[in-house]
Amino acid sequence: DPENGSDFLAFAVPTMMGEVRRHFRDYGWAVKVPRRLKDLQSQMVRARGELSQELGRAPTPSEIAKHLGIERESVIEATIASSNYTTLSTDVQAGPDAEYRAIGDTIGDVDPNLDKVVDLETVRPLI
Template sequence: MFRELALLDEGSAPYRRQRDAIIERCLPLADHIARRFRGRGEAHEDLVQVARVGLLNAVNRFDVDSANDFLAFAVPTMMGEVRRYFRDHGWSLKVPRRLKELNVRLNSARSELTHQLNRAPTPSELAEFLGMERDEIVEGLVAANAYSTRSTEQETMRTGDGDGLTLLDTIGGPDEGIQRVIDIQTVQPLLAKLPARDRLVLQLRFFDNLTQSQIAERIGVSQMHVSRLLARALATLREQIG
């Protein structure tokens, strides 16, 4: 079919019909390539389209006079197209292109070494296998975590009552007491600098919850004087905090 195509004028109607016939005959192969990459986080329909783009590229670039047959040329072309799609579009978080390309090499090396060693290879073994520095391998392995992320709404476990817990439930939320701790740690050294009577009045009012009249009776002054002491102490704290 390719030899017949080579005899036709490119762009002519017979050329397009012959080219379409070749593509249609090879579509099952493209679909097979797409199925090999299923379950890796991308929609199967998208993978089929990408594999078929690879098939079109293979048909357009195949040299019928080369030593290779078409399948030997088309399969790597389609698989390369799908791998590039994963590299460029399949990452949940943005990472440098070199790390995406390294991830492809790591996956292949890890698979081969696992088969040889009957266990998962260490970063040092991967580095030796790929002829790279161990630090580069570690960087690539860490970057691989950015390929897929988990939704905080994803159910992760069930309670004893059978209720589902999402990832967000296990992470928790803001602690309302944090701001109180911050306030206390901020004010505490400032309180220590106040006169003893001012500190006592603030303690009785805001920690012991006494009224101004009760404070006045406790320390033996008028309620008006307590009011002035409180105002002065609070003004001093505000000025130092500000």
């Protein structure tokens, strides 16, 4: 409203920047992570930096939790969730050269005897 007297940029710039940040926060992750863990991520980065300077070493999850005033379990959950920002293709070699198999080749396969187990467990109550 031009009659309001407020400058349009004072409204538009923070609103647009917030929308862009929100977009990257919500859609930039490879795996769906709860928003509270995403929000906690930036607080933990700052806390780690501050505590590393203060302690002269990497802080423990308990020290970060105390610094932020939250539960230790929340720090651990957010740390685990942070690994979901990017993913690794299963077609990538597991080592530096062609001698190594692809990561996908190291993952187990379906047990061929699984159907026998299912059949046996299905029939067992009838015997």
